[in-house]
Amino acid sequence: xxxxxxxxxxxxxxxxxxxxxxxxxxxxxxxxxxxxxxxxxxxxxxxxxxxxxxxxxxxxxxxxxxxxxxxxxxxxxxxxxxxxxxxxxxxxxxxxxxxxxxxxxxxxxxxxxxxxxxxxxxxxxxxxxxxxxxxxxxxxxxxxxxxxxxxxxxxxxxxxxxxxxxxxxxxxxxxxxxxxxxxxxxxxxxxxxxxxxxxxxxxxxxxxxxxxxxxxxxxxxxxxxxxxxxxxxxxxxxxxxxxxxxxxxxxxxxxxxxxxxxxxxxxxxxxxxxxxxxxxxxxxxxxxxxxxxxxxxxxxxxxxxxxxxxxxxxxxxxxxxxxxxxxxxxxxxxxxxxxxxxxxxxxxxxxxxxxxxxxxxxxxxxxxxxxxxxxxxxxxxxxxxxxxxxxxxxxxxxxxxxxxxxxxxxxxxxxxxxxxxxxxxxxxxxxxxxxxxxxxxxxxxxxxxxxxxxxxxxxxxxxxxxxxxxxxxxxxxxxxxxxxxxxxxxxxxxxxxxxxxxxxxxxxxxxxxxxxxxxxxxxxxxxxxxxxxxxxxxxxxxxxxxxxxxxxxxxxxxxxxxxxxxxxxxxxxxxxxxxxxxxxxxxxxxxxxxxxxxxxxxxxxxxx
Numbered sequence: 001x002x003x004x005x006x007x008x009x010x011x012x013x014x015x016x017x018x019x020x021x022x023x024x025x026x027x028x029x030x031x032x033x034x035x036x037x038x039x040x041x042x043x044x045x046x047x048x049x050x051x052x053x054x055x056x057x058x059x060x061x062x063x064x065x066x067x068x069x070x071x072x073x074x075x076x077x078x079x080x081x082x083x084x085x086x087x088x089x090x091x092x093x094x095x096x097x098x099x100x101x102x103x104x105x106x107x108x109x110x111x112x113x114x115x116x117x118x119x120x121x122x123x124x125x126x127x128x129x130x131x132x133x134x135x136x137x138x139x140x141x142x143x144x145x146x147x148x149x150x151x152x153x154x155x156x157x158x159x160x161x162x163x164x165x166x167x168x169x170x171x172x173x174x175x176x177x178x179x180x181x182x183x184x185x186x187x188x189x190x191x192x193x194x195x196x197x198x199x200x201x202x203x204x205x206x207x208x209x210x211x212x213x214x215x216x217x218x219x220x221x222x223x224x225x226x227x228x229x230x231x232x233x234x235x236x237x238x239x240x241x242x243x244x245x246x247x248x249x250x251x252x253x254x255x256x257x258x259x260x261x262x263x264x265x266x267x268x269x270x271x272x273x274x275x276x277x278x279x280x281x282x283x284x285x286x287x288x289x290x291x292x293x294x295x296x297x298x299x300x301x302x303x304x305x306x307x308x309x310x311x312x313x314x315x316x317x318x319x320x321x322x323x324x325x326x327x328x329x330x331x332x333x334x335x336x337x338x339x340x341x342x343x344x345x346x347x348x349x350x351x352x353x354x355x356x357x358x359x360x361x362x363x364x365x366x367x368x369x370x371x372x373x374x375x376x377x378x379x380x381x382x383x384x385x386x387x388x389x390x391x392x393x394x395x396x397x398x399x400x401x402x403x404x405x406x407x408x409x410x411x412x413x414x415x416x417x418x419x420x421x422x423x424x425x426x427x428x429x430x431x432x433x434x435x436x437x438x439x440x441x442x443x444x445x446x447x448x449x450x451x452x453x454x455x456x457x458x459x460x461x462x463x464x465x466x467x468x469x470x471x472x473x474x475x476x477x478x479x480x481x482x483x484x485x486x487x488x489x490x491x492x493x494x495x496x497x498x499x500x501x502x503x504x505x506x507x508x509x510x511x512x513x514x515x516x517x518x519x520x521x522x523x524x525x526x527x528x529x530x531x532x533x534x535x536x537x538x539x540x541x542x543x544x545x546x547x548x549x550x551x552x553x554x555x556x557x558x559x560x561x562x563x564x565x566x567x568x569x570x571x572x573x574x575x576x577x578x579x580x581x582x583x584x585x586x587x588x589x590x591x592x593x594x595x596x597x598x599x600x601x602x603x604x605x606x607x608x
Contacts, residue, residue: 057417061122063380079145089382111405111407114409136181139184146190162222163219169225173225177228188238220269227279267316278350293350335387339408361422361481370592459590461574478511481507484505498510528543529543548590551591
């Protein structure tokens with residue numbers, strides 16, 4: 001190996017030359033060939049207002065901003081022979097899986113690209129200059145550790161090289177798209193040059209073996225960010241390389257029209273790869289790939305979802321033969337919560353964009369409150385909430401005692417930043433309200449700046465009010481998602497009833513000319529109902545209030561009665577808390593309200 005001084009000079013010169021070259025050739029964006037019906041706000045123009053989601057966002061922002069850069073970069077610098085101050089971030093991933101037990105000692109290299117991605121998205125969502133400086137600075141310092149042959153990994157024997165390359169590409173793409181850092185283009189070129197030359201093309205099936213470093217774990221998620229890089233830069237090498245990693249065997253299970261059978265496949269990554277199918281549709285315009293993601297969503301909703309929107313007990317997809325319900329007897333690793341929420345947000349957002357259908361917002365809403373929104377906060381030592389436990393004999397809300405700085409520490413900031421990108425959508429004539437969240441959205445319509453403020457305590461309350469702020473009357477439409485669980489949703493404009501269809505899983509339309517200060521209020525009645533886990537277990541249920549899953553604290557029990565639970569549950573005050581009549585112990589409360597080490601039961605077996 002070259003000396004540190006020589007190597008430093010080489011890297012400085014090489015990176016500077018690549019960056020200059022990239023800047024000299026301005027990127028040519030490639031438009032999507034897919035039919036795009038609705039657009040998200042792409043982290044611009046949406047602001048969270050005071051409420052639980054904003055507080056969670058602010059915690060995440062402060063947490064990631066304050067991780068020392070030297071700690072994040074230490075292993076990269078050590079590998080490159082550079083000075084490496086800082087502390088080891090001991091946790092999940094081993095620097096060399098051939099020398100240590102992979103879960104007992106680890107570093108940040110697998111999640112580093114996700115940290116860049118999350119920071120770029122967090123900065124864009126709130127115009128946070130400090131967070132952008134951190135993301136850009138980390139990227140620039142990491143670039144100094146790239147070796148002459150474009151080797152960029154944390155370890156000389158990288159663990160899951162396909163996986164790490166894909167996460168790193170995501171971070172660079174996001175720092176470029178959301179942070180405007182042109183240096184990222186040259187770095188994408190460098191690491192892709194290494195990947196084109198070195199990544200194993202075997203495309204082994206995801207259940208083959210356990211040697212992930214040889215297996216190239218999750219190669220089937222590469223398309224999404226390679227195609228994003230292609231669209232942003234116009235460089236066809238990203239599309240050509242992305243074309244190699246299409247997961248036809250799995251995607252065609254859904255596009256073929258036959259009943260899919262991916263049972264036992266890794267759950268999270270087999271939702272995540274559907275975002276690669278979505279981006280394949282974006283760059284080709286071929287209807288097969290839209291059919292893939294539409295049919296896949298329907299299959300997951302029909303066979304894989306718990307009441308929370310979670311899926312994948314023990315991280316596996318289930319056969320629709322009662323395995324989902326049976327898993328609640330034994331599997332405490334019920335749902336890979338943070339990563340699973342991120343995969344849902346992406347896929348559902350693509351589906352709303354490409355189809356314009358409201359029904360895909362239902363999954364987002366469930367996981368907003370019962371998934372990522374119910375996750376414990378990441379801790380200074382890297383502990384993060386990994387699994388939710390839904391077992392009928394009860395569980396506790398815990399951090400894994402050893403798994404620190406895991407994959408979920410990377411998807412945590414990505415998913416929380418995405419709150420700004422899933423509340424509202426738009427087309428040229430209308431604003432689409434997908435989520436009922438305290439927030440503000442601002443956009444320009446034909447030269448008129450329109451600002452809308454949404455005030456609500458939903459889901460603790462049943463209504464949400466949106467106030468129009470314009471300088472003069474402006475015509476546009478409001479379109480409100482009618483949740484699939486709802487019955488009897490109503491709309492008022494300036495305090496008067498407004499007649500419009502409110503069929504579940506569609507958009508309720510309010511089209512008019514709005515004057516400054518006009519207010520529109522939607523009310524979505526909620527009641528407590530049973531949600532059956534699957535048809536093979538008709539008496540194994542969770543209690544659900546609107547989009548919120550309720551858990552009973554303190555005492556596992558058999559819930560009596562198969563009738564309407566609203567007949568024997570009494571709400572206690574304005575908060576979402578319910579008490580069973582004639583039972584003194586164990587109120588039912590939202591899963592999101594429970595803190596660390598709280599015990600609870602989510603699913604119950606009914607008895608007569």
